Every structure is written in C-alpha cells, then in structure tokens.
Amino acid sequence: MMTGHRVGLLALAGLLTGPALAQGPAQSPMLAPPENHYFVSKGSWGQTYPDQWALPRIGFDTSPQSAWRLVRKNAQPVIVAIIDTGLDWNHRSIDSDKLWRNPKEIPDNGIDDDNNGYIDDVIGWDFLKSDPKPWDHDGHGTFVAGIIAGDWNDETGIAGINPFARLMILKGLNNFGHTRSSFISEAVAYAADHGARVINLSLGGKEISPVEQAAIDYAFGKGAVIVVAAGNEGVDVSKFSITSSDKVLVVATTDMDDKRAVFSNWGKVSVAAPGLDILSLRARRTDTMLGIEGVKYTAGTAYVGDDKRYYRASGTSFSAPMVSGLASLMIANDPGLTNKQVMAIIKSTARDVGTPGVDQYTGYGIIDAAAALKAPKDYLLAAGIERVEVVQTGGKQAVRVLGTADANALKSARIEIGQGDAPSSWKQVGTARKTAGPDGNLGEIPATAFQGGKVWQIRVLVEHTSGATREARFKLNLG
Ligand SMILES: [Ca+2]
Ligand SMILES: [Ca+2]
Ligand SMILES: [Ca+2]
Structure with a gap:
C-alpha cells in the first residue's frame, strides 16, 4: 500500500513539475574527481x-x-x-x-x-x-x-x-x-x-x-x-x-x-x-x-x-x-x-x-x-593577424591587415597600433571588420599613423558580449 501511495505522489509531482522540467536541461548527477x-x-x-x-x-x-x-x-x-x-x-x-x-x-x-x-x-x-x-x-x-x-x-x-x-x-x-x-x-x-x-x-x-x-x-x-x-x-x-x-x-x-x-x-x-x-x-x-x-x-x-x-x-x-x-x-x-x-x-x-x-x-x-x-555550443572568440600588405586607397598609402576577428556574439573589434616591441600604450586606428580569416580583410591603417617610429605592433582586439577579449599582434618593421 505504501508503495502504491508513493508512486501516486511521485506521479502527481511529475505532473505538476513536468512542463517546467521539459523546458530546462535534464537534471543529472555530475562526476566527482578521481582519487587514484x-x-x-x-x-x-x-x-x-x-x-x-x-x-x-x-x-x-x-x-x-x-x-x-x-x-x-x-x-x-x-x-x-x-x-x-x-x-x-x-x-x-x-x-x-x-x-x-x-x-x-x-x-x-x-x-x-x-x-x-x-x-x-x-x-x-x-x-x-x-x-x-x-x-x-x-x-x-x-x-x-x-x-x-x-x-x-x-x-x-x-x-x-x-x-x-x-x-x-x-x-x-x-x-x-x-x-x-x-x-x-x-x-x-x-x-x-x-x-x-x-x-x-x-x-x-x-x-x-x-x-x-x-x-x-x-x-x-x-x-x-x-x-x-x-x-x-x-x-x-x-x-x-x-x-x-x-x-x-x-x-x-x-x-x-x-x-x-x-x-x-x-x-x-x-x-x-x-x-x-x-x-x-x-x-x-x-x-x-x-x-x-x-x-x-x-x-x-x-x-x-x-x-x-x-x-x-x-x-x-x-x-x-x-x-x-x-x-x-x-x-x-x-x-x-x-x-x-x-x-x-x-x-x-x-x-x-x-x-x-x-x-x-x-x-x-x-x-x-x-x-x-x-562554454555554449557555438562559443567562438577568435583573433589573428595572418599578414599585412601595403595598398593604395583613395590615392593614399595604407597598411592593410589580413586575418581573423570573429565571435559568435561580437561586441567590438578594434585595430590598434603601439610603438616599439612591447608597447606601453595603444592607439585605436580603426574598427576591424568581422572575418573568419585567415585571409579576411580586417581593415586598413593610413600610413600616416606610423609617423615617428620604425618598429610598431599592430593588434586586433576582439571583444565578446560576455566581456571576454582575445587579441593578436603583428610586428611591423619600417626600418
Ligand atoms: Ca573486419
Ligand atoms: Ca573475424
Ligand atoms: Ca599568448
């Protein structure tokens, strides 16, 4: 009798909580770390x-x-x-x-x-x-x-x-x-x-x-x-x-x-x-x-x-x-x-x-x-600079940056430059286009941005809506 009673209660509980459970992830016990x-x-x-x-x-x-x-x-x-x-x-x-x-x-x-x-x-x-x-x-x-x-x-x-x-x-x-x-x-x-x-x-x-x-x-x-x-x-x-x-x-x-x-x-x-x-x-x-x-x-x-x-x-x-x-x-x-x-x-x-x-x-x-x-199934936060090339845009010289700037939920992507091998500060010189790379065109930096220095680091900084960031750097030597 007790068993039957219990089953009845469980079935009722199942009815009451059924729809909510169906929407959420199935509850399952999780693994405990090994003790070897x-x-x-x-x-x-x-x-x-x-x-x-x-x-x-x-x-x-x-x-x-x-x-x-x-x-x-x-x-x-x-x-x-x-x-x-x-x-x-x-x-x-x-x-x-x-x-x-x-x-x-x-x-x-x-x-x-x-x-x-x-x-x-x-x-x-x-x-x-x-x-x-x-x-x-x-x-x-x-x-x-x-x-x-x-x-x-x-x-x-x-x-x-x-x-x-x-x-x-x-x-x-x-x-x-x-x-x-x-x-x-x-x-x-x-x-x-x-x-x-x-x-x-x-x-x-x-x-x-x-x-x-x-x-x-x-x-x-x-x-x-x-x-x-x-x-x-x-x-x-x-x-x-x-x-x-x-x-x-x-x-x-x-x-x-x-x-x-x-x-x-x-x-x-x-x-x-x-x-x-x-x-x-x-x-x-x-x-x-x-x-x-x-x-x-x-x-x-x-x-x-x-x-x-x-x-x-x-x-x-x-x-x-x-x-x-x-x-x-x-x-x-x-x-x-x-x-x-x-x-x-x-x-x-x-x-x-x-x-x-x-x-x-x-x-x-x-x-x-x-x-x-x-991480969610489709989680992606990628940055990469494959190479750069010198191009002419609108009659002016520019450095084109090719690579990756991608996220499943992209908040922002920036192109920045800093002077020297390990820059202490960065200057934003453009917005990077979203590209799955590696040869995607991230954007162009006007050549004039590189005045006053020979060695530069170019970086692409990609920000996910979660707040996580990923960057990639590329050393440019104009010397
Ligand atoms: Ca066989
Ligand atoms: Ca056999
Ligand atoms: Ca690293």
Whole structure:
C-alpha cells in the first residue's frame, strides 16, 4: 500500500513539475574527481610538484570548480583513436571495457566478418604487420593511452582525463617517429570510417606528409577532431602541410611555469598543454625514452612505482593527448557537438600565456577544461593577424591587415597600433571588420599613423558580449 501511495505522489509531482522540467536541461548527477594514488600524491620521484601536476594545471583538480564536476555522470562513451605504437592492454590501469570493440567483427575466426578489409580487427589494427593485435613494443602509445584513459578504478594508479573514452588502437609506428605515411593515412581513414570522434596523432607535425593530408581532410569531413603534436625539434613547423591545416588542432608543450618548453616546435600552433615530466603508463618491457632521438636519457631512470609500471616522459607527444582527452570529454558530455564546435571552443577558451594574445609558440594558450566544458555550443572568440600588405586607397598609402576577428556574439573589434616591441600604450586606428580569416580583410591603417617610429605592433582586439577579449599582434618593421 505504501508503495502504491508513493508512486501516486511521485506521479502527481511529475505532473505538476513536468512542463517546467521539459523546458530546462535534464537534471543529472555530475562526476566527482578521481582519487587514484598518483593523482593525489606528490614527490614520488623526489620532485616538489604533484605527480600528475599537469591535470590541475588544465582544470582537472579536486576543487568544487573542477572541470570534471561539469561532466554528467551518465555521459556517453566516445571513441578515441590513438594512432601510435600500440597498447599494452594487460596494464592494470587499462580497463578492457574502455577499449573500443568493432561491433560486427567476431574475434579470432580468421574471417573478415564486417567485410571492412581487416580480418579479426576487434580493438583496432596493426598497420605495420597487417595484424589484428596492435601490441606496444615501444611504450609510446601506452603512455599516450594512459593520459587519456588511465583507469579511475585502479586506485593504485594514475587518473586519465576521460573515463568515457573508448580507445581504438591503431598501430602505425614501430617506435616514436618511425613509420611510413601510407600507414598513417590508412589508420586515419580507418578511424574515421569506424566512428572515432577524436583522433590523437602524437607524431609531431613535421613528420606528417602531404600524403596524409588527404586522409586528414577525409576524417575531418566525417566529423573527427584531429589532434596533432607540434613536435620536439624546436623549429618552425608552419611550412609543413599538416600544421598549416585548419582541420587539426596543433598542440605545443608548456612547462611548470606555463612557458613554452624549448623543444616544442612553433609556427602554426593552435593551443598548448603541459608536457614536461608527465606521469603515465609504462608498457611491459619498454623504456620509451631510450628510443627518442636527441634525448639524453639513462636507461630505467624514468620508471615509477615499486612494480615499475608507471613512467615519466616529456614531449609534445604527451601534450596532445591532454587535448584529445578534453575534446573527447566534451563530446561525451554533449554528443551533439560538432568537430568544428569542439575545436572552436577549445581555442576560444584557452588561457592566454606568453606573448599577449594569440602567438606562434602557444597559439591561443593553455587549454582550460572548465571553461571549455562550460562554454555554449557555438562559443567562438577568435583573433589573428595572418599578414599585412601595403595598398593604395583613395590615392593614399595604407597598411592593410589580413586575418581573423570573429565571435559568435561580437561586441567590438578594434585595430590598434603601439610603438616599439612591447608597447606601453595603444592607439585605436580603426574598427576591424568581422572575418573568419585567415585571409579576411580586417581593415586598413593610413600610413600616416606610423609617423615617428620604425618598429610598431599592430593588434586586433576582439571583444565578446560576455566581456571576454582575445587579441593578436603583428610586428611591423619600417626600418
Ligand atoms: Ca573486419
Ligand atoms: Ca573475424
Ligand atoms: Ca599568448
């Protein structure tokens, strides 16, 4: 009787509150931050900072404002393809339920059940050996996998960023940087064809050839967010096709002081994420740092833990999966987000560091997970100066500024100039036109504005109706 009575009351309550609930967002419990050993510990290898210092730096902490608390507990699984050296799927921080399963493929029967051209491809594929078991003999791929999906239930281990990630393991590298572009192209196409919403390519922007560009375009067209490491050569990568593409997020590395790591490539960087002394998983019988060219490293010194199943490493390879982790968490929380929206939000909400404004070393800045997860679907706040050119308008000389000034809710966009390398004051010289860039015409500055100085900074300052601003600068040397 009591039960019946209760149901009656609940039904009545439902009737009374029904219409109001239907208009608002569904109420759902939110995620609580993980409590894994290495997530809450510090000094495990004698260092002063937390073992997983990078996570709180991008918003994944234990505070009431933690980015994880913005994610629904019943968020949707999301497929993340990791194109790398494979995976040690026996690692205790890898939950086998968190691996993608090809739904129509029956394992180990020697038959290509889903007729996709790959026999027994259940969790992914080894493109090097044409084999369905993409085991990791190097360690690089397992390390990347741990950053994205280290198992929260393994209390003794690390915390991955996204407990809703389902990892598709596509082995396209022998060890770091050693591959053929055809393998990468094939793996990217495989990921896109099998539902990957995020594709992590910790290969280095320089390593990706034009052959792969077609595959990138294809995957982008299918809706994937493609995340690429900027690479570790400390060079300008803007001339390499992949990083020039607006279809990928190119990720640079920052250190404990939020400064660009010296090895981090630069040029067309989208955003930055921590990538120095990162803790993640060690694949069985591997010592990844030994295989990385140009890195001074003594065998075994990066092992962490009594069982040596954890590992420390540095590189843009490990910044990229922070961004992939965030992108996939955003999609898990709101599966209706498009790849373009995810990319725009991640850039637009990044925390500006280094040179004020969007810059070639850290792009829009360090990713801010809480801001990204809070942002409206169509959030956009973009600024950029691609180049300037001297033009004649109305018989007078002027400097035309080409680039980006865009927002989903634009309040204002200004073109300003200031004298010297680091101007102490700015003078508005015009209103910037709204343009999605990169070659949009923002406006012209009369040449007379540059009197009395040789070195100038031109900046475009874009203001969102929310009050947030984004700027980009360009150095003009008239000397
Ligand atoms: Ca198959
Ligand atoms: Ca089969
Ligand atoms: Ca900056």
